[in-house]
Amino acid sequence: MARKTRLFLSAFFNGRPYFSAACLPAENRPLRFSASSGTFLFWLTFSAARAAVAGMFLLGPSLSAAHAEGPAYRTHLPGVGPEDPRQRVDTTQMPWSAIGRVQTELGSRCTGFLISPVLVETAAHCLWLSPTARFIRPTSVHFLRAYSGDHYIAHARVVRVMIPPGYTTAEEARTAGLDHATLVLDHPVAKPDDVFHVTAGPADIAPGTPIMLGGYEQNQPDIITADLACHITGLSQDLGGHTLFTHDCAGTHGSSGAPVLTQTQGGWQVLGVQVQASTQQAGGRAVPLLNSPSAQQ
Numbered sequence: 001m002a003r004k005t006r007l008f009l010s011a012f013f014n015g016r017p018y019f020s021a022a023c024l025p026a027e028n029r030p031l032r033f034s035a036s037s038g039t040f041l042f043w044l045t046f047s048a049a050r051a052a053v054a055g056m057f058l059l060g061p062s063l064s065a066a067h068a069e070g071p072a073y074r075t076h077l078p079g080v081g082p083e084d085p086r087q088r089v090d091t092t093q094m095p096w097s098a099i100g101r102v103q104t105e106l107g108s109r110c111t112g113f114l115i116s117p118v119l120v121e122t123a124a125h126c127l128w129l130s131p132t133a134r135f136i137r138p139t140s141v142h143f144l145r146a147y148s149g150d151h152y153i154a155h156a157r158v159v160r161v162m163i164p165p166g167y168t169t170a171e172e173a174r175t176a177g178l179d180h181a182t183l184v185l186d187h188p189v190a191k192p193d194d195v196f197h198v199t200a201g202p203a204d205i206a207p208g209t210p211i212m213l214g215g216y217e218q219n220q221p222d223i224i225t226a227d228l229a230c231h232i233t234g235l236s237q238d239l240g241g242h243t244l245f246t247h248d249c250a251g252t253h254g255s256s257g258a259p260v261l262t263q264t265q266g267g268w269q270v271l272g273v274q275v276q277a278s279t280q281q282a283g284g285r286a287v288p289l290l291n292s293p294s295a296q297q
Helices: 038-046 070-075 169-178
Strands: 007-013 016-023 056-058 099-104 109-116 119-122 141-145 154-162 181-185 210-217 220-237 243-247 259-264 267-278 284-288
Touching: 099 119, 099 210, 109 210, 109 267, 119 267, 141 181, 169 243, 169 284, 210 267, 243 267
Parallel strands: none
Antiparallel strands: 007 016, 056 267, 099 109, 099 141, 109 119, 119 181, 141 154, 154 181, 210 220, 210 259, 220 243, 243 284, 259 267, 267 284
């Protein structure tokens, strides 16, 4: 039997241990993390600047600990609403097999999706470390393709991160439309036919368009749950003039970085990257992902 090697990680603040993690790499097992203090986790999750848009806030990375944020939060999850339409999906089949969990060696988790065999798209704010006021080191980020419970299709480490110039969580209200990141993996994790091809144009981002949203969310972080019947509800801009679109899909913490999908005659099309959630009802905002880079400015 192959010998297993366990790696322990720790983080400190003001000389006190706030987080410890145990990591067990293996061919078909996920990276496991455990928290020793909820204080650091709360900070890591919720210290990003809230968007200056009524009823919207950053979803932030999902973590294993549950958090409370007032009576409304305890009534229902942000971005989900009082009725929860999300359901488990089959990660062995497209489009869900092209989605994976983005997780760091500090234990934070978001969703990401493949746009090439070696490129993953996610939300930029998922990579921000509030305690250090900087983005996390790329090699501390991992991608687990089609992660589901105790297995996944492929695992890769990130070697490079590309974030649009000007994006900062300190000015989320001005730069929310730039809140996406491209992760370069250390090796291919899919065949070219098993990824999303970015083909959408501005005309595809229209109110009323039927869409789907699925990711690794706070209350079920080890499987993909998805809202399969929702719609684009409108277009908006951040204070810097960058375009976003609003939708009525249910999605909460951990769904940051998930693809907003639609089905066309040519197959699955990704329209955007989930970045924000409504505080009182199902819905949120997404950054358009278009085939013309200039159209995303």
